[in-house]
Amino acid sequence: MKKRIRVKAPATVSNLNCGFDVLGLALNEPCDYIEIELTDTGVVEIEEIRGCDSLSRDPDKNVVGVVLQAIIRNTGISSGFRVCLEKGIAPGSGIGSSGASAAAAAFGANELMNGRFTQTEMVSFAMEGEKLASGSSHADNVAPAIFGGITLVRSYRPLDIVRINVPSELYCAVILPETEIKTSFARSILDRQIALETAVRQWGNLGGLVAGLYLEDYDLISRSLEDHVAEPKRAPLIPGFAGMKTVAVEQGALGAGISGSGPAVFALCGGLASATMVLNAMEKSIRSAGVNFKSYLSPVSRTGAVTC
Amino acid sequence: MKKRIRVKAPATVSNLNCGFDVLGLALNEPCDYIEIELTDTGVVEIEEIRGCDSLSRDPDKNVVGVVLQAIIRNTGISSGFRVCLEKGIAPGSGIGSSGASAAAAAFGANELMNGRFTQTEMVSFAMEGEKLASGSSHADNVAPAIFGGITLVRSYRPLDIVRINVPSELYCAVILPETEIKTSFARSILDRQIALETAVRQWGNLGGLVAGLYLEDYDLISRSLEDHVAEPKRAPLIPGFAGMKTVAVEQGALGAGISGSGPAVFALCGGLASATMVLNAMEKSIRSAGVNFKSYLSPVSRTGAVTC
Numbered sequence: 007m008k009k010r011i012r013v014k015a016p017a018t019v020s021n022l023n024c025g026f027d028v029l030g031l032a033l034n035e036p037c038d039y040i041e042i043e044l045t046d047t048g049v050v051e052i053e054e055i056r057g058c059d060s061l062s063r064d065p066d067k068n069v070v071g072v073v074l075q076a077i078i079r080n081t082g083i084s085s086g087f088r089v090c091l092e093k094g095i096a097p098g099s100g101i102g103s104s105g106a107s108a109a110a111a112a113f114g115a116n117e118l119m120n121g122r123f124t125q126t127e128m129v130s131f132a133m134e135g136e137k138l139a140s141g142s143s144h145a146d147n148v149a150p151a152i153f154g155g156i157t158l159v160r161s162y163r164p165l166d167i168v169r170i171n172v173p174s175e176l177y178c179a180v181i182l183p184e185t186e187i188k189t190s191f192a193r194s195i196l197d198r199q200i201a202l203e204t205a206v207r208q209w210g211n212l213g214g215l216v217a218g219l220y221l222e223d224y225d226l227i228s229r230s231l232e233d234h235v236a237e238p239k240r241a242p243l244i245p246g247f248a249g250m251k252t253v254a255v256e257q258g259a260l261g262a263g264i265s266g267s268g269p270a271v272f273a274l275c276g277g278l279a280s281a282t283m284v285l286n287a288m289e290k291s292i293r294s295a296g297v298n299f300k301s302y303l304s305p306v307s308r309t310g311a312v313t314c
Numbered sequence: 315m316k317k318r319i320r321v322k323a324p325a326t327v328s329n330l331n332c333g334f335d336v337l338g339l340a341l342n343e344p345c346d347y348i349e350i351e352l353t354d355t356g357v358v359e360i361e362e363i364r365g366c367d368s369l370s371r372d373p374d375k376n377v378v379g380v381v382l383q384a385i386i387r388n389t390g391i392s393s394g395f396r397v398c399l400e401k402g403i404a405p406g407s408g409i410g411s412s413g414a415s416a417a418a419a420a421f422g423a424n425e426l427m428n429g430r431f432t433q434t435e436m437v438s439f440a441m442e443g444e445k446l447a448s449g450s451s452h453a454d455n456v457a458p459a460i461f462g463g464i465t466l467v468r469s470y471r472p473l474d475i476v477r478i479n480v481p482s483e484l485y486c487a488v489i490l491p492e493t494e495i496k497t498s499f500a501r502s503i504l505d506r507q508i509a510l511e512t513a514v515r516q517w518g519n520l521g522g523l524v525a526g527l528y529l530e531d532y533d534l535i536s537r538s539l540e541d542h543v544a545e546p547k548r549a550p551l552i553p554g555f556a557g558m559k560t561v562a563v564e565q566g567a568l569g570a571g572i573s574g575s576g577p578a579v580f581a582l583c584g585g586l587a588s589a590t591m592v593l594n595a596m597e598k599s600i601r602s603a604g605v606n607f608k609s610y611l612s613p614v615s616r617t618g619a620v621t622c
Contacts, residue, residue: 026510028518160522161515166537168525199507202334202543207469209517210336214468216521217476220528226476230468235510 010043011117015110015311016154017095017302018102019178019272020146023233023263024211028159029170030102030150033178034304038106039092039314040070042114047086050074057093069104069135073111076134081122087115096300097139098186100270105147108135113152113311126167128152133165140189140267147266154310156219173222176306177281179254179273180265181288183245184298192267195239204234224260224276231261231274244269246295253287262288278305318351319425323418323619324462325403325610326410327486327580328454331541331571332519336467337478338410338458340615341486346414347400347622348378350422355394358382365401377412377443381419384442389430395423404608405447406494408578413455416443421460421619434475436460441473448497448575455574462618464527481530484614485589487562487581488573489596491553492606500575503547512542532568532584539569539582552577554603561595570596586613 014037020030045051050065065071074087089111095103112128123131132148149157149167156170211230218226241247244264250271254262258280259273273288275281285303292299322345328338353359358373373379382395397419403411420436431439440456457465457475464478519538526534549555552572558579562570566588567581581596583589593611600607 025517025521027514028521158518158521158525160518160534160538162518166522168522168534170521170525171528196510198510200510200513202504202506202508205508205513205516205543206335208513209333209520210466210468210470212517213333213336213466213478213520213524214474214476216524217466217478217528220479220525226468229474235513 009118010041011114012039012041012314013110013114013117013311014039014314015106015113015151016307018105018147018150019180019265020102021233021236021264021266022215023231023237023261024208024215025158026208026235027144027146029156030146031156031178032150032154032307032310033101033180033302034307035302036094038094038103038110040110040114041090042111042118043088044118045086045088046084048078048084049086050078051086051088052091053088054090055093056091058097060097061093069107069139070111072138073108073131073135074115076131077112077115096182098188099182100187100264100266100268101180101182102147102151102266104135104139105132105151108132109148109151109311111135117313125152126165129167130165140193142193150310152310154308156306158216170216171220172306172308173219173224175277177275177278178304178306179259179275179281179285179288180302181250181271181292182300182302183269183292185245185269187243187268189267192240192243196236200235207234227274228260231263233263237264240264240268244271245297246292247271249291249295250288253291254284257284257287259284317426318349319422320347320349320622321418321422321425321619322347322622323414323421323459324615325414326455326458327488327573328410329541329544329572329574330523331539331545331569332516332523333466334516334543335452335454337464338454339464339486340458340462340618341409341488341610342612342615343610344402346402346411346418348418348422349398350419350426351396352426353394353396354392356386356392357394358386359394359396360399361396362398363401364399366405368405369401377415377447378419380446381416381439381443382423384439385420385423404490406496407490408495408572408574408576409488409490410455410459410574412443412447413440413459416440417456417459417619419443425621433460434473437475438473448501450501458618460618462616464614466524478524479528480614480616481527481532483585485583485586486612486614487567487583487589487593487596488610489558489579489600490608490610491577491600493553493577495551495576497575500548500551504544508543515542535582536568539571541571545572548572548576552579553605554600555579557599557603558596561599562592565592565595567592
């Protein structure tokens with residue numbers, strides 16, 4: 007009898023303001039789930055997709071299919087995979103929906119193949135899914151979805167992922183407005199060139215944020231949560247963004263910004279009580295703007311993809 | 315009788331490859347020295363400059379004079395300062411010559427004024443000297459010259475300096491070719507705009523370097539010591555650069571690059587034995603290129619400016 011396992015991978019908040027394309031963190035929820043088994047067909051079959059009507063079951067057009075095909079192709083195994091995908095994370099939400107599916111697929115395959123891949127190799131396979139979903143094979147969602155915690159993509163070529171210390175009281179409030187932004191579009195509106203002066207500000211903050219995370223210095227983390235690159239371009243796409251950011255900071259958030267390419271908006275907070283107040287204020291703000299939304303409150307998850 | 319004190323401030327290596335304009339570290343030597351006393355004249359007098367013929371004693375045209383005048387102007391004190399400056403660091407060397415003089419002046423004045431300034435305020439005054447010397451008021455030399463250790467300028471406006479952990483075995487080998495590069499010229503040849511992709515590579519490495527310093531992970535430090543911004547432009551200005559960098563890495567340096575705007579070349583090493591081998595190889599390399607030079611080998615200094 008073939009072994010069939012169930013795997014989940016979490017939503018993730020990437021960029022974290024100053025870390026465009028390199029930083030990301032894992033949430034506890036929501037998650038994508040897959041059931042996956044090895045077959046002897048040599049191909050990938052997607053039996054069923056639950057929780058989302060818009061995704062294709064064609065393995066060439068589905069993130070999970072693309073990741074598993076890349077694994078078959080790269081390892082030369084004669085096996086195939088049969089998969090059921092259950093989407094808990096809405097596509098185009100900015101909290102790593104495609105990244106969670108891709109991470110679950112890479113992690114699940116690794117479990118079935120006796121753990122032959124390193125975590126970085128799993129990220130590398132999962133990036134194939136990101137390429138399909140967004141047109142760019144970025145790793146800032148799939149890295150935390152696999153490693154858990156907060157990750158830094160130090161380098162893409164070669165791929166080099168660093169797990170950064172997570173202060174114990176770091177919580178994340180997330181508002182997900184009911185509007186979709188395609189990552190490919192959100193990338194297309196960014197300037198291809200940025201002023202050196204702007205880049206210096208951004209990497210000064212990135213250094214400050216990484217230092218703050220190791221020092222567990224919440225003030226330094228707070229001061230470092232600035233985005234001079236993506237937010238100025240992308241904020242206008244998100245209904246109610248400015249209002250949510252303002253109230254989040256007023257209520258004591260360490261910082262707030264766009265999660266990935268949006269429309270999700272995140273606020274990092276020191277402690278559960280603070281995060282609860284911040285989330286309430288953000289909910290009130292977006293509700294008063296007349297926008298439907300979902301909301302999540304989560305510590306930074308220490309674990310990424312797991313069997314369940 | 316007026317109190318007269320003697321102060322020294324160390325040479326510094328700024329940028330550290332991936333941290334253009336934000337990172338710097340303090341060496342043990344060489345140093346600049348000043349003797350400084352409070353007067354009742356309300357003005358700055360530079361009595362004598364030793365160790366360098368090319369610097370002006372006019373306080374408007376001398377780094378030390380400019381820093382001390384800024385302190386008088388900003389604090390509204392009626393006192394003045396009388397100073398002797400002893401240059402141990404050659405101007406235009408790339409190891410923070412003007413920065414050390416500026417730091418010594420700010421630190422010395424603070425000592426005479428009963429420690430009324432924070433370290434960050436001292437950096438802020440010292441930056442006035444950098445503005446005179448190089449046309450830009452950067453802080454990546456004066457910050458480590460005052461704080462000691464490794465510093466990150468998280469932000470320039472407001473000025474926010476973070477002292478980064480220094481691994482115990484971190485040593486620095488420095489070769490100072492006998493050629494001068496004006497910082498203002500070395501800045502003028504940089505592109506004002508950089509590709510977003512290049513910026514992402516640079517801040518990925520900066521995050522990796524900061525993480526590596528906290529983790530005391532010498533491999534990660536080594537992988538992060540890349541410069542995709544300044545080195546490609548400035549390396550051609552430095553005689554024998556490519557050869558020195560190659561042999562430094564071959565001999566086990568964690569990384570090597572241009573110190574500040576050059577012409578000094580530095581190599582970071584794990585341990586004194588490694589640093590000694592690396593320095594010997596770099597000396598041999600530049601000697602075979604027929605270039606005169608000075609060389610220094612130093613642990614990263616825990617202290618910046620001190621009385622002596």
